[in-house]
Amino acid sequence: MLYRENGQFKTSYAADQQIFPIAQDRWAIIGILVFAFVAVPLLVDEYLFRAILIPFLILSLAALGVNILVGYCGQITLGAGAFMAIGAYAAYNFHIRIEGMPLLVSLLLGGFTTAVVGIFFGIPSLRVRGLYLAVATLAAQFFTDWVFLRIPWFTDNSSSGSVSVSNLHVMGWQINNPVSKYLFCLGFLTIFALLAKNMTRSAIGRQWMAIRDMDVAAEVIGIRPLFAKLSAFAVSSFFIGTAGALWGFVHLASWEPAAFSVDRSFQLLFMVIIGGLGSIMGSFFGAAFIVILPIALNQILPVVGDLTGIEISTAGISHAELIIFGGLIVFFLIKEPHGIARLWSTGKEKLRLWPFPH
Amino acid sequence: MNLRKLALTASLGAVVLSSLATASAVAAEAKEQFFPALVYRTGAYAPNGTPWANGYIDYLKLVNAKGGINGVKVVFEECETGYATDRGVECYERLKGKHGGATVFQPLSTGITFALTEKAPKDKIPLITAGYGRSESSNGAVFTWNFPLLGTYWVGADVAIQYIAKQLGGVDKLKGKKIALVYHDSPYGKEPIAVLEELAKKDGFEVQLLPVAHPGVEQKATWLQIRQSRPDYVLLWGWGVMNSTALREAQATGYPRDKMLGVWWSGADPDVKDVGEGAKGYSALTLQDGADSNSKIVKDILAAVHAKGEGTGPKDEVGSILYMRGLISAMLGVEGVRKAQERYGKGKVMTGEQVRWGLENLNLDQATLDAMGFAGVMRPVQTSCLDHMGSSWVRIRTWNGKKWETTSDWFQADDKTLRPMVMLASGKYAEDKKLKPRTPEECNK
Known part of the structure; x- marks a missing residue:
């Protein structure tokens, strides 16, 4: 009834090809953006910012990057954590070694460095595919773990291997309180998500999808696999590297290589699989699922325990959290193998027919 | 139950629970x-x-x-x-x-x-x-x-070397000796390296660094290296399962346990209990008496x-x-x-x-x-405003196969070495x- 495009006529190609052709979608997105930029900073407390929203935004950005590579171009990667680490450490080195380096430039240079490294680790994708490629990208993970643990130059010869940054500011804007950090990350995410959405709708995105669906056929119709695959690696690594730099600079402020361990790589891959492969929206759903759910479970379980009069120990809560979380992953994969994003679009289809489904 | 109902109940449940959570926090x-x-x-x-x-x-x-x-x-x-x-x-x-x-x-x-x-x-x-x-x-x-x-890890490293020097019969005897550090590859394990390197320069011994990746159950390669290079002493800077694994590997490679010295996080009951007799002679620092x-x-x-x-x-x-x-x-x-x-x-x-x-x-x-x-x-x-550590009393405890025994006098860190490094x-x-x-x-x- 409400969600129906009847009567919205498109009179130009531009109108037909815009990101959200349905007016209700456009309004909803504008509404969400206004809410995120204006209302959230006024409403939310510090804990939500620091513990939930900022990690969610940064990991969404990383998940976007992984989705470009895995979801759109069909190249499985298990090296996402490594690329985050490269982004973080590259940005760190640019930031401290060059006097007066602006923060934004450091972060983006971190992303570019990651893109270059990503292309390098993407080369095997020209020969191997599927699980074999996953193993090849896993090498990136172990390699970067080794590099940042063993070569003291990258960590500025810090005796413990832990590095830290402070006094972040962009053109006089101090990024030191939760609200500014949140807005900073949100700004990054908004721009990058728009970029990603448009890239996947343009020629390059179609090339990626052609490679994903059948690479031999794509080659026959004139798509160069070398360019398509390596560009996917570059763009994806750029996103992930920037996310890694934000994770280090804005979220943790002090980090060691363990912050980007192989667990992080798996987490990011799960995000796009659960969220929805080949869907920008899915990256957000996946990030929300993986970031917020465990913390929410961890907080809700003791309350449930109190209500029912059972005192659950800290260890018990932690175990229950893992059990329920694992169970939910299995549930979603059985119920909707195409990810939460598919549930979302099914929901929208249903809403179009509502309230007269027949 | 169809999906819509499920989603509705779930979100309602979440709202109710979170409001309860805030209510209970206010009451307290x-x-x-x-x-x-x-x-x-x-x-x-x-x-x-x-x-x-x-x-x-x-x-x-x-x-x-x-x-x-x-x-x-x-x-x-x-x-x-x-x-x-x-x-x-x-x-x-x-x-x-x-x-x-x-x-x-x-x-x-x-x-x-x-x-x-x-x-x-x-x-x-x-x-x-x-x-x-x-x-x-x-x-x-x-x-x-x-x-x-x-106490800090720098104190631990300094006391460990003091103790080894005492065992050898004097600081001058450290010259030319080889001391291996088997450490948890994290900020924790890396902390002592700076002091050990400084002391190695001063006292003329050699430090061999052997990192062990988290969580520390895989140490075969590390102990092979130890068997090859035969260090005079092994310092153990482990945590959790890494400690007992190290002791088992030492037993397997035949490295003498009485030449092994652990930091205070590597010298508790869970670390040696399961190894039992195999850890006999292994010593560790204590943080205070503890x-x-x-x-x-x-x-x-x-x-x-x-x-x-x-x-x-x-x-x-x-x-x-x-x-x-x-x-x-x-x-x-x-x-x-x-x-x-x-x-x-x-x-x-x-x-x-x-x-x-x-x-x-x-x-x-x-x-x-x-x-x-x-x-x-x-x-x-x-403590004082400038000294946030207070004191650093360390002793050595040795595992006799059944329980820990205190086997040394009190040590304190040498401020002459550590103070300039801290500053x-x-x-x-x-x-x-x-x-x-x-x-x-x-x-x-």
């Missing part, structure tokens, strides 16, 4: 001093994290059983970190504002300590890292909110907490090394509050800033400690962060 606001407890009872390090956490909580229960800190009740809440830095930061954010504000954080993880060091000054909450954390943070002029009380199961405080805990069925862990754990270290850590926090109350008003709830003053002016002499029941467990500690490292930190170190005049404000 009274005259109470809040001690957050970052613990790890699950994961690879749980065997060592659990007794520490139990000791920490049991001591707080004992304080309440004795009527609180000058009448102020202690409340506490646990949050599971799993030894992971990001979860630890989340726990910190979750707990720091609860029950009127956190008194002091003790994360029991060097990685989490590094992350919280950046956050604590903004929130004005002290961090006690008794026997771990950043070594240079003993300089209170720069690290104004960190308290690595009782454990004495006949001490008065242990009896107090058993009588006032465990006898009433309120003990956090199993009864036979009370008095064990890690349990007592958790207990001592809690005691230091509580004494910080008590000291702060002397200045800011007895029977009042102290803020983080006031507790910091208390911790900076901590003066626990032997008489006080004995009166509290810590005779045989602790030696005097006195240099903390100076660099201050410079990087553009911090102005506190002057002694600012201390008493």
Whole structure:
């Protein structure tokens, strides 16, 4: 009834090809953006910012990057954590070694460095595919773990291997309180998500999808696999590297290589699989699922325990959290193998027919 | 149930629960001093994290059983970190504002300590890292909110070398010797390297660095290297399952256990119990004396907490090394509050800033400690605004196959070596962060 495009006529190609052709979608997105930029900073407390929203935004950005590579171009990667680490450490080195380096430039240079490294680790994708490629990208993970643990130059010869940054500011804007950090990350995410959405709708995105669906056929119709695959690696690594730099600079402020361990790589891959492969929206759903759910479970379980009069120990809560979380992953994969994003679009289809489904 | 109903119930449930959670938090606001407890009872390090956490909580229960800190009740809440830095930061954010504000954080993880060091000054909450954390943070002029009380890893490394020199018969005998460091590959394990390298330069021995990746169950390659290079001594800087694995591997490769020396986190019961006879002769540093199961405080805990069925862990754990270290850590926090109350008003709830003053002016002499029941467990500690470590009393304990035996006299770290290093490292930190170190005049404000 409400969600129906009847009567919205498109009179130009531009109108037909815009990101959200349905007016209700456009309004909803504008509404969400206004809410995120204006209302959230006024409403939310510090804990939500620091513990939930900022990690969610940064990991969404990383998940976007992984989705470009895995979801759109069909190249499985298990090296996402490594690329985050490269982004973080590259940005760190640019930031401290060059006097007066602006923060934004450091972060983006971190992303570019990651893109270059990503292309390098993407080369095997020209020969191997599927699980074999996953193993090849896993090498990136172990390699970067080794590099940042063993070569003291990258960590500025810090005796413990832990590095830290402070006094972040962009053109006089101090990024030191939760609200500014949140807005900073949100700004990054908004721009990058728009970029990603448009890239996947343009020629390059179609090339990626052609490679994903059948690479031999794509080659026959004139798509160069070398360019398509390596560009996917570059763009994806750029996103992930920037996310890694934000994770280090804005979220943790002090980090060691363990912050980007192989667990992080798996987490990011799960995000796009659960969220929805080949869907920008899915990256957000996946990030929300993986970031917020465990913390929410961890907080809700003791309350449930109190209500029912059972005192659950800290260890018990932690175990229950893992059990329920694992169970939910299995549930979603059985119920909707195409990810939460598919549930979302099914929901929208249903809403179009509502309230007269027949 | 179809999906829509499911989604509806789920979201309704979440709303109801979260409102309940806030309601219960509001109800608890009274005259109470809040001690957050970052613990790890699950994961690879749980065997060592659990007794520490139990000791920490049991001591707080004992304080309440004795009527609180000058009448102020202690409340506490646990949050599971799993030894992971990001979860630890989340726990910190979750707990720091609860029950009127956190008194002091003790994360029991060097990685989490590094992350919280950046956050604590903004929130004005002290961090006690008794026997771990950043070594240079003993300089209170720069690290104004960190308290690595009782000892740092640099102290540990220095004492370990002192002990080895004594075994060999003098510092000059160290020349040409080879000492291997088998360490947990994390900020924790890397901390001692700087001191060992400095001492190696000074005393003319050679350091061999052998990192072990988290969680430390895979050490075959490391011990093959040891068999090849035959170091004269092996220092073990492990945590959790890594310690017992190292001892088993030493046994398998035939490396003499009496040439192995562990840091105080590698010298507790879970580390050697399962290896048993195989670990005989293995020594480890102690942080203070640490454990004495006949001490008065242990009896107090058993009588006032465990006898009433309120003990956090199993009864036979009370008095064990890690349990007592958790207990001592809690005691230091509580004494910080008590000291702060002397200045800011007895029977009042102290803020983080006031507790910091208390911790900076901590003066626990032997008489006080004995009166509290810590005779045989602790030696005097006195801190100041510039010295956040207090004292560094270390002894050596040796495993005889069945239990730990104290086998050495007291050691203290050599300030001549460590002080310049602490000043240099903390100076660099201050410079990087553009911090102005506190002057002694600012201390008493």
